[in-house]
Amino acid sequence: MNTQNAIAELDTKHGILIDGSAHGASRTFxxxxxxxxxxxxxxxxxxxxxxxxxxxxxxxxxxxxxxSSPRQRSEILRRVYELMLADTDRLVAxxxxxxxxxxxxxxxxxxxxAEFFRWFSEEAVRTDGVYGISPAGGTRTLVTHKPVGVxxxxxxxxxxxxxxxxxxxxxxxAGCTVVLxxxxxxxxxxxxxxxxxxxxxxxxxxVNVVPTTDAAAVVSAWLADDRVRKVSFTGSTGVGxxxxxxxxxxxxxxxxxxxxNAPFVVTADADVAAAVxxxxxxxxxxxxxxxxxxxxxxxxxxxVDEFVARFSAEVSALxxxxxxxxxxxxxxxxxxxxxxxxxxxxxxxxxxxxxxxAAAETPDDGWFVAPTVLTGVAPDxxxxxxxxxxxxxxxVVWETEDDLLRWVNDTxxxxxAYIYAGRLQDALRLAESFDAGMVGINRGIxxxxxxxxxxxxQSGLGREGARDGLHEFQETQxxxxxx
Numbered sequence: 433m434n435t436q437n438a439i440a441e442l443d444t445k446h447g448i449l450i451d452g453s454a455h456g457a458s459r460t461f462x463x464x465x466x467x468x469x470x471x472x473x474x475x476x477x478x479x480x481x482x483x484x485x486x487x488x489x490x491x492x493x494x495x496x497x498x499x500s501s502p503r504q505r506s507e508i509l510r511r512v513y514e515l516m517l518a519d520t521d522r523l524v525a526x527x528x529x530x531x532x533x534x535x536x537x538x539x540x541x542x543x544x545x546a547e548f549f550r551w552f553s554e555e556a557v558r559t560d561g562v563y564g565i566s567p568a569g570g571t572r573t574l575v576t577h578k579p580v581g582v583x584x585x586x587x588x589x590x591x592x593x594x595x596x597x598x599x600x601x602x603x604x605x606a607g608c609t610v611v612l613x614x615x616x617x618x619x620x621x622x623x624x625x626x627x628x629x630x631x632x633x634x635x636x637x638x639v640n641v642v643p644t645t646d647a648a649a650v651v652s653a654w655l656a657d658d659r660v661r662k663v664s665f666t667g668s669t670g671v672g673x674x675x676x677x678x679x680x681x682x683x684x685x686x687x688x689x690x691x692x693n694a695p696f697v698v699t700a701d702a703d704v705a706a707a708v709x710x711x712x713x714x715x716x717x718x719x720x721x722x723x724x725x726x727x728x729x730x731x732x733x734x735x736v737d738e739f740v741a742r743f744s745a746e747v748s749a750l751x752x753x754x755x756x757x758x759x760x761x762x763x764x765x766x767x768x769x770x771x772x773x774x775x776x777x778x779x780x781x782x783x784x785x786x787x788x789x790a791a792a793e794t795p796d797d798g799w800f801v802a803p804t805v806l807t808g809v810a811p812d813x814x815x816x817x818x819x820x821x822x823x824x825x826x827x828v829v830w831e832t833e834d835d836l837l838r839w840v841n842d843t844x845x846x847x848x849a850y851i852y853a854g855r856l857q858d859a860l861r862l863a864e865s866f867d868a869g870m871v872g873i874n875r876g877i878x879x880x881x882x883x884x885x886x887x888x889x890q891s892g893l894g895r896e897g898a899r900d901g902l903h904e905f906q907e908t909q910x911x912x913x914x915x
Contacts, residue, residue: 435472438525442623444475447643448482449626451489452636457482461616461645466532466764467754467798473530475619478644483611483653486640490582490609491659493637498579498607502557505605509553511632512601516546516625523593523624528755530618531592532763532799533718535755541718544879545593545625548601548897551881555902556605562910572913577906579607580685581661584654586647586675587622588667589615589766590721596622598885598896599664600629600639606905608662609638613650617766619643655679662905665689666723669845669890676893687894687904689723689886691819692847695840696726697830697862700734701854703874708742710876711825714850716750716803717877719762720823721770723891724848724870724878728816729827730836736829743805743825744790750803752794762792764799765822771799774822781806781815781826789827811839819845833862841867846888848878869895 444463446454460474497505516523520542527538562575583603587595596612603610614622626641644650654660655678662685665675669691679686696714698707714726731739753760765771778801782788786806794800803823809816815826816839830836840849849868853859856873863871869887870878879885884895894904 435525435529438522439473439529439620442473442620442627444473444620444623447476447619447623447641448478449623449639449641450482450486451492451640452630455482463530463617463620464767465529466766467756469768469798473620475643477646478642478650479646480649480653482642482644483650484657486611486642487582487654487657487659489637489640490611493635494582494609497609497635497638500607502559505607506553506556508633509549509556509601509605512629512634513546513549513553515628515632516542516549519624519628523621526620526624527592528763530620531589532755532766534760534763535758536761537718537763538755541591541594544881545591545597547881548594548597551897552601552605552902555602555899558899566912570915572915574911574913576909576911577903578909580905580907581608582659583608583610583662583664583905584651584660585610585612586651586663586665586667587612587614589617590718592618592621593625595666596625598881598901600625602896602901603664603905604634604638606902608905610640611654611660612639612641613647614641614643616643616645616647651675652678655682655684658682661685663687664904672892687896688892689896690847690890690892691845692723692725692887692891693727693817693819693843693845694724694848694850694868695866696729697836697840697849697851698729698731698735698739699851699853699858700732702735702852703854704735704738704742706874707739707852708746710850710852710872710874711743712746713876714872715825716747716762716823719765721766721821725821726825726850726876727820729825730830730839731827733829733831736827740789740805740807740827747790747803747805747825748792750792752792752800752803754795754798762803762823765801766799768799770822771801774801774820774824777815777818777820777822778804778806778824781809781813784813785810786813786815786826811835817843837862837865844890847891848872848887850876
């Protein structure tokens with residue numbers, strides 16, 4: 433679909449969606465194409481007053497939506513799934529335009545994002561509970577679940593479709609209503625998904641969207657509102673800490689999917705060719721701009737030369753360019769600041785002794801950073817300690833498992849990890865020693881709507897996806913019944 437037409441359909445200057453109606457604002461903010469730096473849209477810039485109006489609408493709609501039958505919610509969510517798939521081309525165009533990822537990556541994201549509506553349409557009707565006899569006898573215990581209430585959802589720019597649907601779908605399945613603040617870099621996809629939700633039959637007020645450049649004020653207003661009983665945030669650990677402190681003031685139910693520093697381990701007996709293919713996905717999908725992206729590579733000394741040679745050949749051959757070119761495999765980073773930060777990390781690593789083993793060619797214009805492989809990296813190098821969030825793969829050589837496990841777990845993060853090993857038993861044994869909520873074993877991707885997504889340590893609280901994701905938007909209630 434033509435990108436300009438896709439954006440024009442959204443009426444972005446009236447992009448604040450409250451109670452089923454589109455609203456403008458006294459000011460707008462610009463959305464840029466990362467491949468060119470050009471402005472592609474002006475979006476209504478929501479205020480605290482808009483945030484409060486969104487809660488008003490969500491609160492009014494909550495009673496009826498929570499009382500609707502699981503089957504009714506299920507069928508609406510299933511229609512959202514079908515409409516998203518039918519609208520794939522338009523969503524791909526929007527993601528490419530505002531995020532910059534390749535057409536292939538954007539198309540994969542749309543399929544993944546839509547799947548959350550199908551999965552939770554099925555989970556909505558799988559209501560669970562417990563009935564039992566109390567140990568002392570004489571009473572019966574009934575355990576059930578109810579929707580937590582109005583939920584504030586805060587999503588990042590790196591997966592503008594999937595991060596929204598991963599929260600909206602379980603919230604609606606549970607019977608909650610929501611207020612959503614998409615990232616200011618990528619609000620267009622969220623507005624398109626909101627329109628799809630309405631077309632599928634989601635009642636007015638159940639989903640409200642407030643794009644804004646004043647994220648701190650808008651989200652703080654939501655957390656201070658007695659009617660908001662849930663916050664679900666995906667973003668940096670630093671911002672997550674701030675939101676948790678605010679949530680603590682009113683004991684708001686909080687889910688946090690925060691930063692990562694994923695290790696990618698290759699053992700001495702691993703299938704090196706398979707490990708390289710897994711590394712290409714784990715590192716370079718979305719240009720490395722994912723919290724689950726492989727951030728540091730630990731390759732056994734027995735296979736490091738072969739791995740680096742194969743990996744470097746693949747990386748050097750990557751086609752880097754704007755998403756407008758269907759042949760592009762890697763797009764730009766999301767902003768000039770992001771590109772400058774990652775380029776500086778490469779320069780700093782080289783100054784500290786790392787060697788650039790491979791780097792792909794990049795266009796001269798736009799916010800591009802060359803996909804890069806670094807060797808000669810020390811286990812305690814700064815580029816190992818920090819989340820890169822870009823297309824850079826630092827390789828560390830390991831020989832003993834004691835060293836490996838110490839290096840792998842020497843981080844405040846614990847979101848994802850990857851391991852390639854010849855024997856499954858060895859892979860599982862090592863994986864069980866990783867402080868990570870998700871481990872890809874002989875595969876370079878861990879995300880799946882049917883699996884619990886989330887991390888340990890300072891990578892967050894709670895889980896998204898699977899039945900766990902539904903429970904994040906429910907309160908457990910039990911009845912003690914005289915018998």
